[in-house]
Amino acid sequence: SAVISQKPSRDICQRGTSLTIQCQVDSQVTMMFWYRQQPGQSLTLIATANQGSEATYESGFVIDKFPISRPNLTFSTLTVSNMSPEDSSIYLCSATQTPNYGYTFGSGTRLTVV
């Protein structure tokens, strides 16, 4: 299965600033996704990162707040814009070549906004 490198692993940011999280997969994958997770809780899907086109966002998430890029089949970025303390969370990227056979996740980015 694919291996995902996600960085940074953690960051503390000032409110009003932006942070870009990078996700690098060691092989070409069909699909990439971005999730948000509170510690000890389940994952919430933010968006599907589409290669060469605009990401598809879930209800409650918008492009202006969470712009996503996916320039090729192995790399994606998520930017958390104009951050507020409510954005403090763990952000994870995920990838799969065949959805029914499982997904690989990055180790997450723990973001604290102060």
Added chain:
Amino acid sequence: TQLLEQSPQFLSIQEGENLTVYCNSSSVFSSLQWYRQEPGEGPVLLVTVVTGGEVKKLKRLTFQFGDARKDSSLHITAAQPGDTGLYLCAGVLAGGTSYGKLTFGQGTILTVHP
């Protein structure tokens, strides 16, 4: 409304006990997947079940997919402290425009005491 209802959300048991985690839905899934997550890491795939009625065993873990492909269970025999972690069920909905998106249950935090 949660598409995948996972229960229990918390489980605290003694080493050597057995346990079962359930994942139920009114929707049909093309696959149901179980992940285990430890603090500071992303979820790691344990198993994928794709056929109604399917049973898979992974050492002391037994996974079952319901005949109608709407529910699944994870049974751990003789739990050990190393089994401690967050267990997540997740599914790929059958048909429609949701293919590829993984829907998660609420998660079960399992603590096994020595």
